[in-house]
Amino acid sequence: LIQNQVRTGLARMERVVRERMTTQDVEAITPQTLINIRPVVASIKEFFGTSQLSQFMDQNNPLSGLTHKRRLSALGPGGLSRERAGFEVRDVHPSHYGRMCPIETPEGPNIGLIGSLASYGRVNAFGFVETPYRKVVDGQVTDEVDYLTADEEDRFVIAQANATLNDELRFSEARVL
Structure with missing residues (x-):
């Protein structure tokens, strides 16, 4: 822009x-x-x-400034308007997993259109939000971390971060959610 x-x-x-x-x-x-x-x-x-995307930064305290910098918006030039955005756009989508916080969204006309970057999410050079995943090689979880976009994530089977592991860093249960 x-x-x-x-x-x-x-x-x-x-x-x-x-x-x-x-x-x-x-x-x-x-x-x-x-x-x-x-x-x-x-x-x-x-x-x-x-510009619609230019805002005064919230500087009440350091935490509010940091939160303001991590906001994601579907509004503005090239985006949606509050009037045209339907329920499907405002709802939580599976591609938000690990990328956008499903809870932190304003109430009122902006609900679901303004969101926050998830704790470990990051924006890559192309503007896509990535989230980290640990690789599993031969059933063993490694310390190698790959950041994947929503499109790249579709090619892999993923497990939640809280899946229980045994001492050998293998999944302790036969099936994980």
Whole structure:
């Protein structure tokens, strides 16, 4: 989103530079007389001042600031609106497991549209939320941790983190939930 704003600002700046190149004397042209950074700065300020995704951070205490930074929203540009979002979108989905907290969501019109990142969830370079899983090799749980997205997770059989293990780090029961 910020990349689009910078691109817009640079396009405006390019237009200003082209106009100045046609109006100024060729011998007197310098980079300082041609380039004006104000269109780029104005574009970025406009984004942070008027975007739906730009918010004042809750700074009541350090914990509320941290919680605010871990919020996930389905609203805003490219997302949903409160009016169009139906029950299916607001409900808990199996792909939220380990990624989004199913409990921490506001009441009222934003219920299910604003959520929080789960304790061990993280956002990868592509913007997908990943959750950690320990690998099981030949029935034995290893200490190797893989972070998987919801699509990658569908290719594996997973067990809950609280599944009981014996001393050899094997599942103590024949079946796990």
